[in-house]
Amino acid sequence: MSHDSHAAVVGWDLGGVHVKAARVEGGRVRAFVQAPCALWQGVDALDETLAGLPDWARGRALHAVTMTGELCDCFADRREGVGALTAWAVERLPGRVLVYGGRSGFLDPAAARAAATEVASANWHASAVLAARLVPDALLVDIGSTTADLIPLAGGRSVAAGYTDAERLETGELVYTGLVRTPVMALAHAAPFRGGLVRLAAEHFATTADLYRLLGALPDAADQQEAADGRGKSLPETRTRLARMIGRDRDEGSDEDWRRLAAYLAERQLRRLHDAAAQVLSRGVVPEGAPVIGCGVGLPLAEALAGRLGRPFLDLAALVEADDRAWLSACAPAMAVALLAAG
CATH class of the missing domain: 3.30.420.40 (ATPase, nucleotide binding domain)
Known part of the structure; x- marks a missing residue:
């Protein structure tokens, strides 16, 4: 146009x-x-x-x-x-x-x-059309604050199997998981902590922003939403929220304990994205050697996913x-x- x-x-x-x-x-x-x-x-x-x-x-x-x-x-x-x-x-x-x-x-x-x-x-769809013009064959992975889109590109166009949110939730092309707003309770039923396996509370005590903040992987520019408890975003306050997820107070674990818990839960999120990518790629429409094109605030997650899939990684912004x-x-x-x- x-x-x-x-x-x-x-x-x-x-x-x-x-x-x-x-x-x-x-x-x-x-x-x-x-x-x-x-x-x-x-x-x-x-x-x-x-x-x-x-x-x-x-x-x-x-x-x-x-x-x-x-x-x-x-x-x-x-x-x-x-x-x-x-x-x-x-x-x-x-x-x-x-x-x-x-x-x-x-x-x-x-x-x-x-x-x-x-x-x-x-x-x-707009991101997919643009990406396909730039790289004809690829898996576009856009990880935002709330959701992730995994869109197969082939022959210079989007070949997504779904279009509406409802369809894309079935096809693996839309995953309700993001870098900032996802409730931690959505990532796992239980998590390892100090040698035990602890069930997580089904409460909105903490979000993925808390995980990535503890892991030093949350850019300030991405951290624009209020914390789950409405309190501050210092590391001690972040640990307090994460501790509540396993029925504890912050002083019941070391800083390293809480970092390990955050790392495990972040790993669970990446596994969920990997499963969705496997579903999308199982259609066989994206050639084996084609890259992952990443975008969104969760760009590092998209890059980590590309590594798991054994595919080259490109940042959409660089194109x-x-x-x-x-x-x-x-x-x-x-x-x-x-x-x-x-x-």
Whole structure:
């Protein structure tokens, strides 16, 4: 899709907990940003986030929008969510607005509301289309704060078996596990601790952010969500949350004990991703020697998964023209819709 009326394209990924934006000019990513957004509290939360974004995000441009925020509790269903987020974009973003409809391509806002099932959570599709143009045969692994997408690419296009979230949960192409927000209780029923095997509490005491913070593998820029207990993010406070998962207090283990527990639970998360990748790759559509392309805040996890699969690893951000690549892959869908809309 070409556009003559605007020099810049701004891509948007309106998520349930983060808003991401990327500005493209001349086929090159010039700027990008991620900001927290409490969208589950209502669409007004988007206004608050927008007000804090850089001027380039709020200026006149061709605005290309994709979303996952339609799943938020504040909406009765995905159709209502798509309609509300589309209406917000039209009202708040100056210039022309196009909505990414996945298999249907870019849609005018009026058409987007009618095609809600195509628009809903199609952000993965944009990243896959972009990645397949750059590397025709690969496994795209996008690990975000909440979910992971594992998309097979072959012959220069996405060959995903599923499209909707429901379908992709069956095919292994969507895994509800992420670097920041996943409850620790979702990773294992029990874990080794000081020589014993301890069952985990089925309570939202700690998240994966706590694990990676203890392991020194959580970038500050990824750590934008409130902790499970609403308290701080110091290492002692983090250990306190993890200790609660096995019915203990922080002083009942050494710092090394808690680090070992965190490492085991992180390993369980990686195994789950490995199982999903094995399911996707078992279709035989991705050639054996093809690389893993990683993106998302969980980029190091994607790289670790590539190692397990015995495949070369590429960072999606390294494959595009950009002024600054550090942290760019975390905003992959926003970057993708901007580059696709720019043509």
